[in-house]
Amino acid sequence: MSPVRSAAASSAAVICTWAPGTPSRKRCLRDGVELLVAELVTNAITASQITNWIPSVRLWMLSDKTQVLILVWDASPEPPVRKDHDAEAESGRGLLLVEAFSEQWDWYVPQQMKGKVVWCLTPEESR
DSSP states (O other): OOHHHHHHHHHHHHHHHHOOSOHHHHHHHHHHHHHHHHHHHHHHHHHHTTSSSOOOEEEEEEEOSSOEEEEEEESOOSOOOOOOOOTTOSSOOHHHHHHHHSSEEEEEOOTTSSSEEEEEEOOSSOO
16 A cells, blocks of 8 residues: 555544544544645645655644644655646646645744645535
8 A cells, every 4th residue: 555545544533533523523524634635745746856855754643623634744844835727737636635625724844843834624514
C-alpha cells in the first residue's frame, strides 16, 4: 500500500471510532477526511522530495467530535501554492480540493523544526 493510501485509510479508521452521529454522518465525515488527508500527504511527499532530506511527512488529526483538524508536516520550507489548473491536467488540483472540501486551510512554519505544516479544518456539517 502506498504511503498516501495508508495515511488516508488510517485516518478513515480513526474517524470511524471518533465520529458521533448517524452512520451516514460518519461516512460523510470519513470520506471528507480521507480525501483531505490524501491530498495533503501527497503534496507533502512531493514537497519533501525537493529537499536533501529523506522524504518524510508527519500527520496529526485532532477532533472536538464536531470537526477534525488535519495537520501535515513536510521538510520543505516553500509555501504551498494553489494553482489554477488546466482542465486536461492530471495533477495540480490538491489545494483546490482542500479548499473545496474544508472549512478553512492555511500553513505555518513551526518554531522548533524546519519545514512547514499545512493544515485544514473539516466543516461542521457535510457539504
